[in-house]
Amino acid sequence: MLEVVAQGEALDCELGEPVLEAENLSVSIGGRLLLRSIDLRIEPRRVLGILGPSGAGKTTLLRCLNRLSDLVPELVISGDVRLHGESIFGRDVDVDALRSRIGMIFQQPVVFPGSIADNVLFGVRRTRRLPRRAWPERVERALREAALWNEVNHRLREPAARLSVGQQQRLCLARVLACEPEILLLDEPTSALDESSTREIEELILRLRERHAIVLVTHNLQQARRVADSVACLGVRDHAGELIESGRCCDVFDQPQTPELVRHFSREPR
Amino acid sequence: MRKGLDRAFTACVAACAAAVCALVLGIAGAIVWRGMAVLDWHFVSRLAAGGGGAGGVLYEILGTVILVVTALGICAPLAVGVALTETVYLEGREHRRTRRWLFSGLYAANSIPSVLLGIAGLIVFSRWLGWGKSWLAGGILLGLMILPTVSVALIERLRSLPRKYLEAAAGLGLSRSQVIWSVHLPQSLSGLVSGLLLGLARAAGETAPILFAAAVFSGAGIPVGIRDSPVVALPYHIFVLAQDSLDPAVQDHLWGAAAILLGMVFALSLLALPVRLRIHEEAKSA
Amino acid sequence: MRNTGRRRLELTRVASLGFTAIAALVFLGMLVLFGVQSLPVWRYAGLGYVTGTRWFFRVHEFGILPMAYGTLAVSAVALVVAVPLGVGTAFFTAEVLPHRSRRVVKAAVELLAGVPSVIFGLLGILLLRDFVVKLLAHWEPLSGDTLMTGGLLLAVMIVPTVMTLADDALSGVPADHRLAARSLGLTRAETALKVAARQAFPGLVSAALLGLGRALGETIAVFLVIGRQDNQWPERLLSFQPLANAGQTLTTKLGGSETFIAYGDPLHWGAIMGLGLVLFAVVTGVSLAGARLVTWGGNRA
Numbered sequence: 008m009l010e011v012v013a014q015g016e017a018l019d020c021e022l023g024e025p026v027l028e029a030e031n032l033s034v035s036i037g038g039r040l041l042l043r044s045i046d047l048r049i050e051p052r053r054v055l056g057i058l059g060p061s062g063a064g065k066t067t068l069l070r071c072l073n074r075l076s077d078l079v080p081e082l083v084i085s086g087d088v089r090l091h092g093e094s095i096f097g098r099d100v101d102v103d104a105l106r107s108r109i110g111m112i113f114q115q116p117v118v119f120p121g122s123i124a125d126n127v128l129f130g131v132r133r134t135r136r137l138p139r140r141a142w143p144e145r146v147e148r149a150l151r152e153a154a155l156w157n158e159v160n161h162r163l164r165e166p167a168a169r170l171s172v173g174q175q176q177r178l179c180l181a182r183v184l185a186c187e188p189e190i191l192l193l194d195e196p197t198s199a200l201d202e203s204s205t206r207e208i209e210e211l212i213l214r215l216r217e218r219h220a221i222v223l224v225t226h227n228l229q230q231a232r233r234v235a236d237s238v239a240c241l242g243v244r245d246h247a248g249e250l251i252e253s254g255r256c257c258d259v260f261d262q263p264q265t266p267e268l269v270r271h272f273s274r275e276p277r
Numbered sequence: 278m279r280k281g282l283d284r285a286f287t288a289c290v291a292a293c294a295a296a297v298c299a300l301v302l303g304i305a306g307a308i309v310w311r312g313m314a315v316l317d318w319h320f321v322s323r324l325a326a327g328g329g330g331a332g333g334v335l336y337e338i339l340g341t342v343i344l345v346v347t348a349l350g351i352c353a354p355l356a357v358g359v360a361l362t363e364t365v366y367l368e369g370r371e372h373r374r375t376r377r378w379l380f381s382g383l384y385a386a387n388s389i390p391s392v393l394l395g396i397a398g399l400i401v402f403s404r405w406l407g408w409g410k411s412w413l414a415g416g417i418l419l420g421l422m423i424l425p426t427v428s429v430a431l432i433e434r435l436r437s438l439p440r441k442y443l444e445a446a447a448g449l450g451l452s453r454s455q456v457i458w459s460v461h462l463p464q465s466l467s468g469l470v471s472g473l474l475l476g477l478a479r480a481a482g483e484t485a486p487i488l489f490a491a492a493v494f495s496g497a498g499i500p501v502g503i504r505d506s507p508v509v510a511l512p513y514h515i516f517v518l519a520q521d522s523l524d525p526a527v528q529d530h531l532w533g534a535a536a537i538l539l540g541m542v543f544a545l546s547l548l549a550l551p552v553r554l555r556i557h558e559e560a561k562s563a
Numbered sequence: 564m565r566n567t568g569r570r571r572l573e574l575t576r577v578a579s580l581g582f583t584a585i586a587a588l589v590f591l592g593m594l595v596l597f598g599v600q601s602l603p604v605w606r607y608a609g610l611g612y613v614t615g616t617r618w619f620f621r622v623h624e625f626g627i628l629p630m631a632y633g634t635l636a637v638s639a640v641a642l643v644v645a646v647p648l649g650v651g652t653a654f655f656t657a658e659v660l661p662h663r664s665r666r667v668v669k670a671a672v673e674l675l676a677g678v679p680s681v682i683f684g685l686l687g688i689l690l691l692r693d694f695v696v697k698l699l700a701h702w703e704p705l706s707g708d709t710l711m712t713g714g715l716l717l718a719v720m721i722v723p724t725v726m727t728l729a730d731d732a733l734s735g736v737p738a739d740h741r742l743a744a745r746s747l748g749l750t751r752a753e754t755a756l757k758v759a760a761r762q763a764f765p766g767l768v769s770a771a772l773l774g775l776g777r778a779l780g781e782t783i784a785v786f787l788v789i790g791r792q793d794n795q796w797p798e799r800l801l802s803f804q805p806l807a808n809a810g811q812t813l814t815t816k817l818g819g820s821e822t823f824i825a826y827g828d829p830l831h832w833g834a835i836m837g838l839g840l841v842l843f844a845v846v847t848g849v850s851l852a853g854a855r856l857v858t859w860g861g862n863r864a
Contacts, residue, residue: 075746078745101280103750117742129747130748283750283751290651297672304675355586358581379583382587388846388850390782396822397596399826483679483680538679539678542677546677
């Protein structure tokens with residue numbers, strides 16, 4: 008049974024300085040507004056859940072945080088995103104280095120052709136130029152952190168494509184963890200997985216929380232309850248995604264302020 | 278260092294693309310510029326004169342048109358037959374190997390050098406059938422040359438037809454050939470048309486297939502009958518003239534003829550464009 | 564859809580199968596034609612036909628090696644120039660360029676592909692010959708009609724083929740692979756080379772092979788700029804000098820006037836047809852290999 012996190016317990020201590028924050032972030036494409044004035048605070052060793060219906064712009068928001076949005080040149084971004092107080096959109100910012108400090112997991116696991124070990128090392132051997140002798144140790148460390156080591160340590164040279172979907176997703180996590188990022192952005196990481204794999208990932212997230220700041224996008228309210236410390240709820244107003252409510256989990260879920268959320272939560276099974 | 282590699286890579290590939298675009302523009306520009314100086318109504322409407330290096334290219338243009346139309350007549354039914362065979366009559370798993378052979382065969386046939394087709398035409402039409410040089414031989418050879426590409430284009434179009442139309446027609450009780458004539462062919466017509474136009478654009482410019490069994494340089498007008506009725510055609514005309522091109526007047530004439538040939542080829546390709554764009558849109562929305 | 568009722572003769576089916584049979588017979592027949600008609604020369608010279616270096620038809624001496632060399636040299640030059648240019652451009656359109664501009668560049672390249680070979684030949688005569696004389700001045704070419712000229716002209720002709728196929732191969736790599744690599748912090752060049760190129764590699768090789776197939780079979784353009792000199796067997800095979808001399812390829816010999824006069828003499832005719840057979844075999848082999856690689860690469864991903 009999943010370990011129930013006492014909501015609000017860890018947050019009773021002082022308000023930590025955010026490691027990543029978005030301020031008045033707005034995104035539009037071709038004149039059409041996608042996201043309107045989003046404010047976010049991502050704190051170290053906390054999980055921020057981002058909830059919302061599909062179409063609210065959750066994925067777009069996440070991709071702004073590691074500037075993956077740059078790859079769509081038609082997107083126009085205003086407002087700011089700051090990593091440790093410094094804007095990530097500054098002219099001198101090394102975008103590739105930024106991305107290796109912020110890890111991202113996608114909905115569908117993306118496994119490169121090659122062995123399990125190849126996949127784990129894929130990013131770190133190039134972005135950090137890790138010397139060859141350090142590779143085996145890094146592979147083991149990353150796979151242990153992703154709770155995959157016990158299952159694959161005897162077949163590291165086998166093609167990664169042979170793993171199950173749940174294992175592949177954890178492999179993607181290991182690949183990201185090998186780069187030792189400060190922040191993890193998880194875009195609905197369990198939507199392609201079955202129930203037991205989902206639970207495994209959720210347990211993993213709670214453990215990873217000890218050493219990383221985590222942003223978890225999900226449309227599943229129960230998952231947010233189980234895993235997140237604070238939540239930001241996005242909703243569509245005037246055809247654009249907007250922040251409806253945000254705050255500590257217990258506050259938002261138990262005493263929702265906005266009418267939409269009240270309706271939404273009252274429908275959800277407890 | 279990684280940044281340096283990234284910048285170098287981008288610069289390299291951009292340079293390649295720039296070189297290729299420069300080639301295209303240069304070639305198009307050279308032909309248009311030099312050819313325009315010569316092109317006027319006289320050039321198009323008069324007959325060749327002075328040993329072919331002066332005068333106009335009227336009969337050459339007509340000859341090319343005759344060859345292209347003949348090729349169309351040969352290629353269209355054959356391509357439809359091949360495409361229907363592959364997609365309808367050889368449907369199903371038991372015919373999978375035959376289909377693969379057919380497809381490999383089409384690929385192989387497409388790669389046959391056109392000069393070999395021309396020599397085969399020399400043997401079969403000129404000698405065995407005794408036609409000498411004949412416009413019909415040229416048309417048949419050109420039609421056969423483009424048959425593989427047109428067939429493949431049509432096959433892909435047929436394969437992408439939504440099953441729901443076929444099932445609805447069959448469900449109404451139509452027989453197989455009725456379904457073909459009411460669903461398959463009408464809905465894939467655009468693919469056939471665009472494939473044919475592109476193929477004919479290629480056929481219009483080809484020299485090797487007509488070199489041996491169809492074209493002459495001079496002494497031919499509108500062909501009559503089949504035996505010993507050659508044509509004069511633009512590609513062959515240019516080919517022969519180009520081999521003695523030291524006379525500057527001949528050079529001007531050559532540029533003009535080249536411009537006209539290129540114009541015809543591009544006109545055929547451009548005609549296919551709206552059809553191709555529409556197919557692309559349909560595929561995206563499907 | 565099976566036709567269970569066989570009562571009526573299905574005319575469409577008969578016609579379609581018949582047409583397919585005709586098409587198949589025609590192309591297979593060509594192969595047989597070349598094989599059978601070249602028999603005299605195989606009986607006469609045997610393997611010496613392929614290994615001989617002298618071609619003097621009046622005394623019935625037939626050796627195709629210099630022409631094979633010409634074909635290889637010209638194709639090699641074409642590949643060396645066209646493959647990097649074509650693949651580089653494909654990288655540009657598939658990895659660097661945004662979508663709308665990509666279509667413009669692809670359209671421009673397609674235009675180049677549509678230009679008839681006789682016009683390329685004309686351009687070669689009027690523009691390329693002088694350039695090559697200057698380029699190869701060190702090797703003292705006798706005129707602008709050299710193997711190098713033929714090779715460069717072929718390169719321009721096959722760049723569109725190589726580029727379009729390479730672009731298709733690179734674009735076939737799914738976008739989420741690129742996205743995952745970029746999100747790990749890989750640069751655009753690293754993503755293009757380590758992710759896209761690696762997965763598209765069979766397709767890239769196939770693009771080169773199909774370009775080669777086209778170069779091997781091209782007649783008219785090369786005919787006009789290569790000088791068509793028989794018996795140009797180089798003294799030293801791996802030197803650069805032969806490229807500055809005129810030469811002959813399998814296709815240019817076939818496209819020449821000798822084909823007309825050879826018909827009367829069975830042995831001479833057999834020799835000409837032998838050229839055709841060799842050309843047929845080589846081009847078909849290369850093209851089939853290229854086609855196979857495309858499907859193989861597709862199945863892997």
